[in-house]
Amino acid sequence: MRRTGEILVVDYIGVRTVSRLVAAMGLDLFIAGMANEIEDDYARWTQFDKSPRHAAHSVDGVIELMPTSDGVAYSFKYVNGHPKNTAAGLLTVTAFGVLADVATGYPVLLSELTLATAIRTAAMSALAARWMARPDGKTMALIGNGAQGEFQALAFHHLLGIRELRLYDTDPAASAKLERNLRGLRLPQLRIVRCADVLAAVRGADIVTTVTADKRNAIILTPEMIEPGMHLNAVGGDCPGKTELHADVLRGARVFVEFEPQTRIEGDIQQLPADFPVVDLWKVLAGTEVGRQGDDQVTVFDSVGFALEDYSTLRYVHVQALRRGIGREVDLVPRPEDPKDLFRYTRSGDARSLIRRVA
Numbered sequence: 001m002r003r004t005g006e007i008l009v010v011d012y013i014g015v016r017t018v019s020r021l022v023a024a025m026g027l028d029l030f031i032a033g034m035a036n037e038i039e040d041d042y043a044r045w046t047q048f049d050k051s052p053r054h055a056a057h058s059v060d061g062v063i064e065l066m067p068t069s070d071g072v073a074y075s076f077k078y079v080n081g082h083p084k085n086t087a088a089g090l091l092t093v094t095a096f097g098v099l100a101d102v103a104t105g106y107p108v109l110l111s112e113l114t115l116a117t118a119i120r121t122a123a124m125s126a127l128a129a130r131w132m133a134r135p136d137g138k139t140m141a142l143i144g145n146g147a148q149g150e151f152q153a154l155a156f157h158h159l160l161g162i163r164e165l166r167l168y169d170t171d172p173a174a175s176a177k178l179e180r181n182l183r184g185l186r187l188p189q190l191r192i193v194r195c196a197d198v199l200a201a202v203r204g205a206d207i208v209t210t211v212t213a214d215k216r217n218a219i220i221l222t223p224e225m226i227e228p229g230m231h232l233n234a235v236g237g238d239c240p241g242k243t244e245l246h247a248d249v250l251r252g253a254r255v256f257v258e259f260e261p262q263t264r265i266e267g268d269i270q271q272l273p274a275d276f277p278v279v280d281l282w283k284v285l286a287g288t289e290v291g292r293q294g295d296d297q298v299t300v301f302d303s304v305g306f307a308l309e310d311y312s313t314l315r316y317v318h319v320q321a322l323r324r325g326i327g328r329e330v331d332l333v334p335r336p337e338d339p340k341d342l343f344r345y346t347r348s349g350d351a352r353s354l355i356r357r358v359a
Ligand SMILES: NC(=O)c1ccc[n+]([C@@H]2O[C@H](COP(=O)([O-])OP(=O)(O)OC[C@H]3O[C@@H](n4cnc5c(N)ncnc54)[C@H](O)[C@@H]3O)[C@@H](O)[C@H]2O)c1
Pocket: 081, 083, 086, 092, 093, 117, 118, 121, 143, 144, 145, 146, 147, 148, 149, 168, 169, 170, 171, 174, 211, 212, 213, 214, 218, 220, 234, 235, 236, 237, 238, 303, 304, 305, 306
């Protein structure tokens, strides 16, 4: 919570502000900064309150609430996943979030998180891949070329040095859009190849990112497609009954998770018994577990998205926006001079005068 004069304000960061921030910083630096922020917060994993997210399922989708706190700041994200939305001209995933002050319980920031989630998910994927992919990997297959696609591609290009990107989507228009957007950036070091099917995309790839949206147990990757040493960044299987990998692909790999109790419910490992061995990513980042154990090992990041990453995201966008003086304030919380006199807001004249002071 900040003071403007004598007034407590809640900051608001909308889509336009995140868009301006990305333009001001450059997406590569923005993703890199976000990855650092997430890495720093994962390093203090034990300080955070952790719980699997609360999911409200419906026929075509899910609405989830993702809270966490480190005892100083509290955050939550509201996010949905409705794969059928795109057919109606709507996004599959939308999100917003709040950062609050634990000491007073006052909200300090209300922020868009649709765009920011795509950036944080890509940053998280690249951060995890640093420990799981072979360091000499240069080729990535990207299966699923929708809203998240460009962000994943660019995170792996800028942070991991991927030089060849193989695209496949059941919707050729999505791959054409992704190729057009990436070519528009004129990245001389990035070769883009559109492929006819999954197998053509993954053959010989060092990294395979699956980021498809389909509300069913899809099997995008089968055991025959997997080559020794591959790293699989499985992003789209993130809900009960919504997976991307054949169970035998997981059985043959070293599998890394964000927060095990949540991934057991939502990740690709939901297909396997509860004692299937997994590695906690935070322990790898803390140096108490190793990542990849050899050149031939197949590794899987069974990504579902954890609340801590959104806490990092909210803090990151807030600091960046404040630093540049962009974003604005909203009268989300009343502030009567007498805190016991909330009733004064029922007199429209009084409320208007306070709103004017905040604006
Ligand atoms: N793990 C995380 O942290 C995280 C974060 C954000 C989104 N997601 C998930 O990522 C997925 C993609 O999100 P989005 O916003 O890009 O959705 P989107 O709907 O914009 O794009 C998904 C794409 O997948 C394609 N697709 C569907 N089935 C396919 C198949 N069998 N083979 C190839 N392509 C296929 C669709 O045609 C579409 O272009 C969603 O499932 C979402 O829930 C995960």
